[in-house]
Amino acid sequence: MNQSTVDMTCEHCEAFNEVSYSGLGVQSSGMVKCAVCAGELLLWKGTRDYNKAELKISPAKERILTRDEQHRATEFLFESARRRRKLLDTPEITNSPMLAAAQAEASAFERAAEFLMGCADNTGSA
Numbered sequence: 001m002n003q004s005t006v007d008m009t010c011e012h013c014e015a016f017n018e019v020s021y022s023g024l025g026v027q028s029s030g031m032v033k034c035a036v037c038a039g040e041l042l043l044w045k046g047t048r049d050y051n052k053a054e055l056k057i058s059p060a061k062e063r064i065l066t067r068d069e070q071h072r073a074t075e076f077l078f079e080s081a082r083r084r085r086k087l088l089d090t091p092e093i094t095n096s097p098m099l100a101a102a103q104a105e106a107s108a109f110e111r112a113a114e115f116l117m118g119c120a121d122n123t124g125s126a
């Protein structure tokens with residue numbers, strides 16, 4: 001019995017599934033469900049017997065940041081906020097419309113950084 005696999009991207013959740021199949025020798029039919037969302041991945045009919053789908057790559061929208069990625073993104077946002085705050089100390093722009101813009105941007109960057117820090121997977125951290 002020769003077994004092979006076929007890769008399929010779920011049209012419902014975009015998960016990348018791997019489905020194994022083997023030659024059946026007789027006509028049959030069935031349905032393979034996505035390993036992530038259980039949506040219909042494949043409706044088959046013929047002499048290939050398809051098995052369960054296995055997840056190969058998670059849907060992009062559910063990808064979790066690694067600690068390193070999270071750290072770098074947070075640093076970038078804080079650094080951007082620091083630059084805006086520094087701008088606020090520049091006497092030349094005290095009465096300029098740039099002031100309000102820099103202030104709003106600094107706050108937005110800080111809020112984003114804090115949000116990102118809140119997304120930390122804190123399991124196992126000391």
Ligand SMILES: [Zn+2]
Pocket residue numbers: 010011012013014015034035036037038039
């Ligand atoms: Zn799916």
